[in-house]
Amino acid sequence: MQIKVLCLLLVVLAVAVAVGIHSIMVALRAPLPFTVSVEYRGQVRKYPPEPTEGRPEGSDLQVEKEQPCGFWEIFINHNEGPGVHKWTHYFPIYEEHFGHFCRGRENLTMGEIGIHSGGSLLMWRQAFGEKLQLLVGMDINPDTKAWERFGPNVKVEIGSQGDPQFLQSVKRKYPEGFDILLDDGSHIPDHQFTTFVHMWEMIRPGGVLLIEDVHGVNPLLHWLLHGHSHENASMPGWYYPNDKETGKATEVPTDDGNRLNRAPMMAFTSLSVQREVESIKVYPFVIAITRRKVPLVDVQAIQHGSQWMPY
Numbered sequence: 001m002q003i004k005v006l007c008l009l010l011v012v013l014a015v016a017v018a019v020g021i022h023s024i025m026v027a028l029r030a031p032l033p034f035t036v037s038v039e040y041r042g043q044v045r046k047y048p049p050e051p052t053e054g055r056p057e058g059s060d061l062q063v064e065k066e067q068p069c070g071f072w073e074i075f076i077n078h079n080e081g082p083g084v085h086k087w088t089h090y091f092p093i094y095e096e097h098f099g100h101f102c103r104g105r106e107n108l109t110m111g112e113i114g115i116h117s118g119g120s121l122l123m124w125r126q127a128f129g130e131k132l133q134l135l136v137g138m139d140i141n142p143d144t145k146a147w148e149r150f151g152p153n154v155k156v157e158i159g160s161q162g163d164p165q166f167l168q169s170v171k172r173k174y175p176e177g178f179d180i181l182l183d184d185g186s187h188i189p190d191h192q193f194t195t196f197v198h199m200w201e202m203i204r205p206g207g208v209l210l211i212e213d214v215h216g217v218n219p220l221l222h223w224l225l226h227g228h229s230h231e232n233a234s235m236p237g238w239y240y241p242n243d244k245e246t247g248k249a250t251e252v253p254t255d256d257g258n259r260l261n262r263a264p265m266m267a268f269t270s271l272s273v274q275r276e277v278e279s280i281k282v283y284p285f286v287i288a289i290t291r292r293k294v295p296l297v298d299v300q301a302i303q304h305g306s307q308w309m310p311y
């Protein structure tokens with residue numbers, strides 16, 4: 001009996017010591033003095049993760065031909081200093097959406113929500129160079145203010161992406177808006193939605209809002225298409241405004257709602273959502289919403305040629 005109690009006490013003591021060490025290290029932001037290995041689906045994963053060396057085998061980056069910004073090269077060669085943690089299949093997505101800034105002469109402004117250890121800010125700065133006029137990091141951790149030291153074009157705003165007041169204050173402070181807004185924040189669907197609703201206006205013509213880590217059963221895409229509303233944000237939805245037509249396909253859409261697919265006749269003046277939204281592109285874990293560079297105002301279908309089927 002007494003031995004059992006003693007064993008129990010020892011276990012409790014060991015756990016308390018481990019938790020204590022961990023808390024102290026977290027408080028000091030020091031590296032953990034030990035690593036943890038977990039076997040998951042036949043692969044051994046280590047925490048903290050080991051830095052990636054070279055290209056992962058079988059990576060789609062090997063077949064990706066054009067990499068105008070070279071984000072991947074910057075990433076894999078970044079072995080010292082502020083950390084950056086990314087899914088490898090995001091790099092071609094960055095090249096696709098941000099590449100024209102590296103090819104062209106245009107300057108750009110960028111916002112990044114969730115800047116953590118600062119490594120990604122360094123990556124954007126290195127890739128875009130002189131063209132990066134303004135890089136605004138947003139984070140809930142006040143310590144990230146330190147990353148303003150990366151350069152005069154780096155600003156850090158402290159607040160939550162789920163808080164409309166914070167988002168509105170960023171909008172007021174940077175009225176020039178963003179060519180790129182990368183949402184790598186809390187990854188909570190409610191927050192991603194609040195950020196979209198309040199920040200879409202800030203995306204400049206030809207710009208993109210790229211939402212990362214849309215993992216698991218995440219309703220964000222459904223909300224964009226069907227509409228959604230909560231205490232901090234609301235929108236009617238681009239495909240099925242207010243959810244009216246879910247599951248009921250109609251050949252000729254009815255007139256209501258500011259929707260992407262509304263086509264009342266063969267020539268008409270666009271709705272605001274048709275003017276603004278160029279595309280919604282869905283990748284594994286990522287949703288990219290681009291704003292048209294030139295607004296689509298006159299929507300029309302026209303005919304060319306002289307011979308036609310008799311129907």
Ligand SMILES: *[C@@H]1O[C@H](CO)[C@@H](O)[C@H](O)[C@H]1NC(C)=O
Nearest residue numbers: 107108130131132133134153
């Ligand atoms: C682009 O930004 C740089 C500063 O990053 C500035 O010196 C330059 O004048 C800007 N060019 C244009 C065309 O706005």
Ligand SMILES: *[C@@H]1O[C@H](CO)[C@@H](O)[C@H](O)[C@H]1NC(C)=O
Nearest residue numbers: 162163164190191230231232
């Ligand atoms: C709304 O914003 C408040 C203030 O930031 C926050 O506490 C709350 O969790 C938010 N609600 C949702 C649904 O995101």
